[in-house]
Amino acid sequence: MPISADRLDEEATAVLELQEGTQPYRVLRFLAENDDSAFTQTEIHEALDIKRGSVGAVLSRLEDRGLVRHRGRYWAVAEDDRLASYAAQSGSSSASTTDDYYDED
Template sequence: MPISIDRFEEGPDDALDIQTGTQPSRILQFLAEHSDQAFTQTEIHEATGINRGSVGAVLSRLEDRGLVRHRGRYWAIGEDDRLASYAAQQAASSASTMDDYYGEE
């Protein structure tokens, strides 16, 4: 989807360019929600529903960008400062979606 040239010119260079609902987004959201833990690829597959064969490739691409880290068989959210704002944005988006679905109280 194209964006306006103004948005292009004014957009922050350090923002994460990860579209909501994509496999990278789902993995990052899961890991951000459990930032005090590390998971195997199988556990990430089971928690996110992403095809088991795709999880490894997505994690590798996210690691190349510094967004996740791993040690041995375990993967965790990265320590990139952009991830804190991403996690907050995802939480706000999720809360907004739930408000739309259930209505505001």
């Protein structure tokens, strides 16, 4: 059953999965946790052990959503309050899992 071309365009942007463990999630989390730096695709590939060709496709889809930005070869998390909040939550949730609640003085 065919669909309209408009629907095809709408669904293309909806396909990006930001669920934990997916490549877009991993790339966005990496960039958000390192929001004071910008990285090449090769550096992201090496840091996350994601196929180099996949990194470029993921970055393009994240850029289409306004979640990352780039200049030349370098990519960074977008300057967006929602992403700053995401980075803070990621950092605090990982810190809370390493807290030692049983050895309090």
